[in-house]
Amino acid sequence: MEDYQKEVDEWFKEQHWDYWEPLAITTRLFEEGGEFARLVNHVYGPKKKKLDEHVQDMEEEIGDIIYTLICFANSHGINLDAAIRKSLDKVVTRDKDRFTK
Amino acid sequence: MEDYQKEVDEWFKEQHWDYWEPLAITTRLFEEGGEFARLVNHVYGPKKKKLDEHVQDMEEEIGDIIYTLICFANSHGINLDAAIRKSLDKVVTRDKDRFTK
Amino acid sequence: MEDYQKEVDEWFKEQHWDYWEPLAITTRLFEEGGEFARLVNHVYGPKKKKLDEHVQDMEEEIGDIIYTLICFANSHGINLDAAIRKSLDKVVTRDKDRFTK
């Protein structure tokens, strides 16, 4: 993720853009998450559609969510690789606990 | 809210519709919330727009969220008046506690 | 809903509270929606739990979502009864169209 974070950061600097304020980025995350939700409901909800026509759109929505998170992370000096590492370790550890008990 | 809940319920019965399954309604709530978020960001986010052109749209998005909640409530036998009552009382009580301490 | 809106409004005036800014209320809506989502996943997700132990909690989460919407509506002069009316009419109309075509 480091390369993506750098790329976005350089792009923002080049364009003299500021990152949005945190509440606006969070609202944007809600919006992007909502678009993803619409798509999932469209395919898997009450009136099921064929998945393969929509995998590309899903890819796009997920990309937009992660881009939003990159913007937030960059404006807070958060290293996303470290963030992901921690979450993965949590899953593994949580599970190990469960099995040793 | 009782009248609205009844109206929706009668309408669903008349049309022989089933309420969606809970995970699909929740995904729908995410979607509707996301549309509301987009509108709020559009008006109050980085590139501010005039509010008065969008109040009608906001009304509509909020209505859709509440409609989604009515569907969930109806499919779970939840009385929305009781639900709202409880939340309002919480605010009042929480506050009273704060002032008497 | 008119009575609930008035009650909240009077309470805020009495306490000399201001409504939060729109982006903060939207972020709050995301938070409250997320709590509702957690509960739904807890009951209907991969490790199903008994519903009846959690209907009360669901009622509470839905109440909190609607309370958040009341705050937003009040700070924007939105009449929630009109908002709900419009959404219900949309469902009915959408459906009628479908059947007459």
Next chain:
Amino acid sequence: MEDYQKEVDEWFKEQHWDYWEPLAITTRLFEEGGEFARLVNHVYGPKKKKLDEHVQDMEEEIGDIIYTLICFANSHGINLDAAIRKSLDKVVTRDKDRFTK
């Protein structure tokens, strides 16, 4: 992201876990997004708190969101690097269009 996706996939296989169904993952995304929103409101909302005490928690919430997306992507054969690439290119292209007009 490829390495993270592989790692999660191998872990799930080793544990004989199935990925959750799409509506449950989406509901989970709502939940994780909501936890992130709570934290942002806590720091930047009406009653501002000091940021530096909470950057670690933010990192954690963002990691959890991305982990949720990894699970969804893995269960749909979506390559997250391609997804991110596409979103970044969109930002760049969108911007170029704006300046050439």
